[in-house]
Amino acid sequence: MNRAHLRLEETRPRARGRERGRRAAAEIARTWRTYAELFDATAAAGGRSLDVPALALASVAATRAWAPDLAEEMEGVAEGADVPLWVVAALNARTEILSEAAAPRAGECSTVVHVGASRSGTSAGDGTASGAAGRTVGGQSWDWHEELADGWHAQSVRGAAGDPADGGSLAFTGITEYGILGKIGLNEAGVGVLFNILGHAGDGAGGVPVHLVARRALGSATSFDEAIAVITGAPVSASTVMTVVTADRAASVEVSPAGAAVVHPDAEGWLVRTNHFQDPVLAAGEHRGRLEPETYDRLRVLGERVRGRDGIVGPDDLAALLTAHPGDGAEVCCHAPAGGRLGTRWATLATVLVEPAAGLFQVHDGGPCTAGPGTWETLAVPTG
DSSP states (O other): OOOOEEEEOOOSHHHHHHHHHHHTHHHHHHHHHHHHHHHHHHHHHTTOOOOHHHHHHHHHHHHHHHOHHHHHHHHHHHHHHTSOHHHHHHHHTHHHHHHHTTOOOSOOOEEEEEOSBOTTSOBOTTSBBOSSBOOOEEEEEEEEEGGGTTSEEEEEEOOBSSOGGGTOBOOEEEEEETTOOOSEEEETTSOEEEEEEOOBTTOOSSSOOHHHHHHHHHHHOOSHHHHHHHHHTOOOSSOEEEEEEOSSBEEEEEEETTEEEEEOOOTTSEEEEOSSOOSHHHHTTBOHHHHOTHHHHHHHHHHHHHTTOOOOOSHHHHHHHHOOOGGGTSOSSOOOOSSOOTTSOEEEEEEEEEEGGGTEEEEEESOGGGOOTTOEEEEOOOOO
């Protein structure tokens, strides 16, 4: 994979942020320019205007109250990249700001996870594998704007001893966008986080950014239960589903301004996620699925493909599951059209596999239909 891999060695929040900002200053500036255009274009398309600095700084205040170390780390990024704090905050809060602009989404991520029980066993209602032992493996496609295809990178972040509230953290690896502290990854305790956007009628800006919630889980959760507690306890203002995967458990946590809900695997151990709520209470406020029903098509196609399968064998098996185009009944593997304005050109930018028991995080640069032998990079969680 010919993609930048940022290895952060600093262990204190502000110093780690400065290292990120200093080493990726040019890329942060370039990514910010695209997001600034995207915010403006999206707001204009909806007949709205956005005060991005004010929205971004409101997210900083919410983050400082919930996880002061992450606010300090964003300050370090701003210092290292020599940009205003609100620019770094706006990158981390890009989901919330786009929600404030009522951004349409003509594509997005699809996730499949199988909890490690073979077909001779079952999956318990709490997401724990039962019956014969097996491999718990999850993966996803990450769809985003084609114009931001150069706006993401691999990262490996060294941990630090101590309580997270006092600067301590777990080491983790994964992928994220330039200037954003975290997204999809696996930490040294074997806790993986996958990421799909949702849409709720109450979505907006000003809460803790969902990307920082994922970062908090990766940097602090030593177990499945701790990850669930971190995510469900976050005071968010926009909606996302974060799927937590450990060696023997998995569950999707739907977060929204209306609350949070945990969705467990089905009786065969499968979790399949696209971009609508599955919890019936939160689904009452569904926004995205009502406007963009293709999310249900993707769920249906993937559900049919996994039914009766033993699990996910490896990256090539995952890629085959996720390779679906309009002629297959749904566009799971998304390709940008040749034309179109900024905000309408969606593409699958990365495909990810995580196997926590093996400490394995693998990423392919692009959509699953282009994956094959030699295209996957294995990212190691920093040790020592």
